[in-house]
Amino acid sequence: MNNRAIVLGANYYIGLSIIRCLGSQGIKVTAIDYSREGTYGFASKYLDEALIGPHYKEEPKALVDFLIEYAKKQKYMPILFPSADPYVEFIDNYLVELKKYYLIPQTEKGLYTKVMNKKTLHKIAEDYGVLVPETVRLNEDNFIEKIEDTIKYPCLVKPVDSPSFVSRFRKKLFKVHNKQELEQAIKKATDENLEVIVQRIIPGFDDHMYTFDAYINQENKVTHWMTCQKYRQYPINFGASVYTGQKYTQEIYDLGAKFLEDIGFKGFAEIEFKKDSQTGKYYLIEINARTTNLNSLLSKAGLNMPYIAYRDLIGSPLKPKGITHDTNLVFWYAYEDLLAVKDYIKTKQLTLTEVLRSYFKPKVYAIWDWKDPKPSFVFLNKIMKRILKKVFK
Template structure:
């Protein structure tokens, strides 16, 4: 008899890769979502069990009670792994209650939310001497003057609460080029009840974006880590990774490990940095405190984050490991990368030749796996259904 692993969020490839990373080791995986529509991750041969829970936002208490009722029926505490920011938020809110029934790496309630929140993250980073983009808060004294002299145009409007913003606008931020666009973007955000901040754009193409992906044990010490370099994002310039390579950048370990250990973080997290094309300085952009897009890439480099989490929480931690060389591996989410490539070429940020040349690298696919093909076919069926729906309308 062994502990089960409960994975929250199975309508995206992050949940799929988490199920695979655990299932290959014979761990009983339990896929949880609020609907069975488009949950292609449950088609994996490594998915042992699937559950439909109350909606985490519409009925959070019912959702938490559902999870506890399930866990309390098990002979051993399950390991709980959220795969989306919205699940992390509700887990953080009810952390003390959930820890009575589940094994969860984080022990400090509120720390997840502090690091996801753009304002509190910036304050913590500055206190630790980690560079962050210059920021002006809406409504502070001399707001427009600071925009004109410190931030300058173009600039970005970022949400304090990213999950709510993305759910509303289907993008991570607004980019504005003048005062009229700035005021319009702020007004749209406030009409949606969302708080935003204004930030300077750090110069550099998308390949100046880097990540530090790390696991911190129960003593808040970094035991496993990988660094990566983004090549393309979707939406372009300010989106999620769609084509990203593993690249050894020791400077990111110096910055990232110091930060995570200082805040006493436990479990997996990822810092996104941008390297200033002019000065070469790394700026902290944001932190992901759950399994990320790059999970299959990390796994292919020898750092299986879901399994590392599971092993430590069930009392048999794996030995420390860092990827301290360039492997040449790239993460590829083909569907959104093709959409991104179209826009990169259209805006003349990349040429066709550059794009074609980039593809000659060994890949860690977001969805496709020869040994587990059903999720990919289910995903293609979902896309075909959406396309047919649009055509019918």
């Protein structure tokens, strides 16, 4: 295994988990970020090289040139791993140039961006017969009437382009309860030149959220997969996984595998579904076209997805595998879960007893690892600085 792995982004635990998954297999890993400040993935013992490069958004062409020059110095073609949505969009935009120098799973330019974009994803899902939440777009006739008659309040104002929205508002969407709040939310987004849609809220608590995590090989077949059930997320109700368990759900596999193969997807993907608490039907919510929050859980359960992708791309694929039993393992991002728990209890969606009872499961941690502890201490230092800054302000 002579090909070096290049991880784009090391300032969040997803990048750290990719570094660990590959480095622990003896692969030389280089991580590239635009700053060293708070970039705790650089502290991993599994990292062979840490580099500072141009910013993916401020200087995208410079980053392309940086990556190409780096790859030219390598004896074997490196393999590129994005750790966040903006890096996925960056690779998708420059896929033709980058594939000349890097091994990258996707072969269709623009497909990753299409499935990350809420508007185009919904069109694709509808074309392939997959349920999505009822949606109204701002340019439709009788826009308000459709919301009041079909969508109904409360409802969600969601971005078409999630990374840009999250970067600006530090949240994934706006929840609105009436016409006035709806108009205010739309104005906030449009003032920032961000396109939004309005969606019905699928009924059900956060534990009605499920994920299908899969690797689709270069022959467009799902070779490795696992299904999970969310227990808590942050921000609550409409956020990212902070306490999620592996849960074998055949129906999620049946829906997810067929859809990804049908649309010609290649590489790693995570589809989020929500089960309607009234009808029992599963609705496709979004697709993450990259390694996700749950990567450490997948690895602990027996699916080292970055290594699976690495082996597939170098032409030495691992034997197919799906997790078809319940392991009882739970992913835990303690820092944000504690913030979430406070809000769940405050809004009376959970009791303290229910929360405490949930912790009696074997856990896989987002950042902490006994074999690689240094990143955790760098992360704690980052959090302490943030707290002290707020206190003194």
